[in-house]
Amino acid sequence: MAIAFKQETFRDDFSYRNSAENIRRFPFPFDRDEYMYAVNMEPHVKGQKGTAFENLIDIDEHYVAEMRDRALVLKEDPLRYQALPHMMAAQWDTLELLMEEQAVGFPEHFTLARNGDQWRWINRPLGIDDTFTFGDRSTLPCEPLEYITRQAQGDFCIVDQRDGNLWMDAGMVTTQADWSLDFDIGMNFMEWHGPVPLAHQMGVFDRALKFLLNLQQGKPTRRFNWTMTINPRLDTSPENYHKWGPDRATVTTGNVGDKVHLRVEVQSLWRLPRSNAILFVIRCYLMNMNELVTVPKWARRFPRVLRTLPPELIDYKGLTRYRQTTIDWLSKFDDGEPTSPGTFPD
Amino acid sequence: MLVEGIKSRPVYMGLSIQPRARxxxxxxxxxxxxxxxxxxxxxxxxxxxxxxxxxxxxxxxxxxxxxxxxxxxxxxxxxxxxxxxxxxxxxxxxxxxxxxxxxxxxxxxxxxxxxxxxxxxxxxxxxxxxxxxRGSLARRVQCVHCKGVTEDVTHSPFPCGHCGLPLLVRDHYSRRLGAFQGVNIDAEEPGSAPDPEELFL
The missing domain is CATH 3.40.50.80 (Nucleotide-binding domain of ferredoxin-NADP reductase (FNR) module)
Known part of the structure; x- marks a missing residue:
C-alpha cells in the first residue's frame, strides 16, 4: 500500500504530527516500567506488519518532509556530511544496501534496476530518476553516501574496523540527539562514547564493542536508544544548541501534550560486504505526549519510566528542566493498573 | 594533575627513546x-x-x-x-x-x-x-557552534574567541582537531552563565 507522505515541518512552525496509524507503529522502546542502560542488542529481523519493523530499513509518512529538513540542514552546515578518504568502498556498500532495502520494502515508491554496473534508481516520492555506474563516483552528483542518505530517513554513520576497534570515519548526521559528527569523526568506539555517563563503568561498551567486532554479514543487529525533545525538532545538534536549548525552558503544564516529545532511535548495525566496515543506522522517531497517551499501555508506562531514571541519565539526556512537569501531566493517564510485558500496544 | 578518566582523551606515556629508530x-x-x-x-x-x-x-x-x-x-x-x-x-x-x-x-x-x-x-x-x-594544563578548545579554536584556555566557562558565546569546556577531546569541545553553557537560559573558574592552570 502506498504511503501518503505528509507536508510538514521540523522547525519554525513545527507542523509535524503523527497520524493515528503512525502512532500505532511507533517503536516504543520500553518493555517494562523502568529503564537502565544495557547492551540490549537483538537480531534486526523483520517484525509484524503495521510496525516499524515490517522492513529492515523503514520509511514512513514523514519521509518527504524529513528529507527536505535534511537538505535545509546541509545548506546551513555542509559539515554534517563527512567521509574520510579511505571510506569510498564502504560508501558504495551503503548505497547498495539502502537502495536494495528501500526498493524491496517499498516497491511502489522505489525501483532499482541493475544491468552489470549500470544502475538505474527511481525514487518517486522525491522525483528522482538517475542512471549511474556503480563504483564510479563521477557518475553521481555527489559522493555515494551523501547521495543515498539524502534519500533515506535517519542518520547514518559508517565505522571502519581495524586494530581491534571501530572508527567513526564517515557519516550523514542531521537528526541527532546532541552529538557532533564533525567533532567525533575519526574517533574510536570508546572515544566517541567518552561523554556517556555510567555505561563505561558498567562494562556496557566493552561488551558492545566485542559483540560488534564479530558482527556478520547478512545478520544485522539492532538496539533502542531514546531521549526527549521539546518541539518536533530533528536537528538537535550541539552545533545549534544555542538555538534549540531555550525551548527546554518553555514547557508548562498547559503545553506538555504538544511540546514534549519522546524521541526514539532504532539503531541498526550492518556488516558491509566489500569494505568490512559497519553501517550504523540511527533512525529517529518523534511522538508528542498527546499522541503517546492515545495508547493506554504507553500512557501508564512512560511516567513510571521517567520516575525511575537515575540522576546521571536525567542530566545527560537534558531532561532536568521539564521532567517533573511531564510526569505530573502524564500521571493523569496512569490509573496504576499493571502493564503487559513487551513494547507493543495491547 | 590531569583529569583522569576521559575516554576520548589521549594518554601521554612519556618520551621513551626508541633505540632502533633510523x-x-x-x-x-x-x-x-x-x-x-x-x-x-x-x-x-x-x-x-x-x-x-x-x-x-x-x-x-x-x-x-x-x-x-x-x-x-x-x-x-x-x-x-x-x-x-x-x-x-x-x-x-x-x-x-x-x-x-x-x-x-x-x-x-x-x-x-x-x-x-x-x-x-x-x-x-x-x-x-x-x-x-609538560607545562601548563591550559586547554585548546573548539567552539562546537562556530568551530573557532581558542588557545590556552585556563577558565571554564570562557568566552569563545571567535563568536563570543560563553563556553563550558567539556571533557571530550578530538585528536583530529587537537582540541577539547566547548559548548554554550547558558543556551537554555541566556545570561545565566556562572562565573568563570580557573580550572586548567
Whole structure:
C-alpha cells in the first residue's frame, strides 16, 4: 500500500504530527516500567506488519518532509556530511544496501534496476530518476553516501574496523540527539562514547564493542536508544544548541501534550560486504505526549519510566528542566493498573 | 594533575627513546624541552647523529632551554619563534621522512594536539607517536557552534574567541582537531552563565 507522505515541518512552525496509524507503529522502546542502560542488542529481523519493523530499513509518512529538513540542514552546515578518504568502498556498500532495502520494502515508491554496473534508481516520492555506474563516483552528483542518505530517513554513520576497534570515519548526521559528527569523526568506539555517563563503568561498551567486532554479514543487529525533545525538532545538534536549548525552558503544564516529545532511535548495525566496515543506522522517531497517551499501555508506562531514571541519565539526556512537569501531566493517564510485558500496544 | 578518566582523551606515556629508530624527530615546546633533556642518558652518539630537534620556547623563553637542547649535539637543531613556524618546519621534515622515523612530541596539550595533527596528515598512526605532557594544563578548545579554536584556555566557562558565546569546556577531546569541545553553557537560559573558574592552570 502506498504511503501518503505528509507536508510538514521540523522547525519554525513545527507542523509535524503523527497520524493515528503512525502512532500505532511507533517503536516504543520500553518493555517494562523502568529503564537502565544495557547492551540490549537483538537480531534486526523483520517484525509484524503495521510496525516499524515490517522492513529492515523503514520509511514512513514523514519521509518527504524529513528529507527536505535534511537538505535545509546541509545548506546551513555542509559539515554534517563527512567521509574520510579511505571510506569510498564502504560508501558504495551503503548505497547498495539502502537502495536494495528501500526498493524491496517499498516497491511502489522505489525501483532499482541493475544491468552489470549500470544502475538505474527511481525514487518517486522525491522525483528522482538517475542512471549511474556503480563504483564510479563521477557518475553521481555527489559522493555515494551523501547521495543515498539524502534519500533515506535517519542518520547514518559508517565505522571502519581495524586494530581491534571501530572508527567513526564517515557519516550523514542531521537528526541527532546532541552529538557532533564533525567533532567525533575519526574517533574510536570508546572515544566517541567518552561523554556517556555510567555505561563505561558498567562494562556496557566493552561488551558492545566485542559483540560488534564479530558482527556478520547478512545478520544485522539492532538496539533502542531514546531521549526527549521539546518541539518536533530533528536537528538537535550541539552545533545549534544555542538555538534549540531555550525551548527546554518553555514547557508548562498547559503545553506538555504538544511540546514534549519522546524521541526514539532504532539503531541498526550492518556488516558491509566489500569494505568490512559497519553501517550504523540511527533512525529517529518523534511522538508528542498527546499522541503517546492515545495508547493506554504507553500512557501508564512512560511516567513510571521517567520516575525511575537515575540522576546521571536525567542530566545527560537534558531532561532536568521539564521532567517533573511531564510526569505530573502524564500521571493523569496512569490509573496504576499493571502493564503487559513487551513494547507493543495491547 | 590531569583529569583522569576521559575516554576520548589521549594518554601521554612519556618520551621513551626508541633505540632502533633510523631517525628521531623531536618536536618540543616550552617546558617540553625537559622531557628530552631529562633523558640525556638514553641519547648515545648514534641516536644523536640520527636526531632532529625542533623547539619553540614560548613561555620558557630566556630559561636557556634552547641552548641546552642545542648543546646535545643532535644532527639538526631548529629554534622556532612560534608554534606555527615549528609546525611549518615539522611538515617539511615529515614530507621527506622515511620508514623507521620516530616522532616525539612534548609540551602543553594544545601543542601536542597540533603537532599530532601534522603527524596524522602525513599518515602516521597516532599510537606510534611518542608524547609527553609538560607545562601548563591550559586547554585548546573548539567552539562546537562556530568551530573557532581558542588557545590556552585556563577558565571554564570562557568566552569563545571567535563568536563570543560563553563556553563550558567539556571533557571530550578530538585528536583530529587537537582540541577539547566547548559548548554554550547558558543556551537554555541566556545570561545565566556562572562565573568563570580557573580550572586548567
Amino acid at each position: 631517525r628521531h624527530i623531536f618536536a618540543l615546546e616550552g617546558e617540553g624541552a625537559h622531557a628530552l633533556l631529562d633523558r640525556k642518558a638514553a641519547l648515545d652518539s648514534t641516536a644523536l647523529s640520527r636526531s632532529e630537534i625542533l623547539y619553540a620556547p614560548r613561555g620558557s623563553q630566556g630559561k636557556g632551554n634552547d641552548e641546552a637542547l642545542r648543546a646535545l649535539g643532535a644532527d639538526m637543531f631548529f629554534a622556532a619563534p612560534t608554534i606555527a613556524t615549528l609546525l611549518f618546519r615539522l611538515r617539511g621534515t615529515l614530507t621527506t621522512a622515511h620508514m623507521g622515523t620516530r616522532l616525539y612530541i612534548a609540551g602543553t596539550e594544545g601543542f601536542i594536539g597540533q603537532a599530532m595533527i601534522v603527524a596524522l596528515d602525513h599518515g602516521m598512526d597516532h599510537a606510534s607517536v611518542i608524547t609527553e605532557h
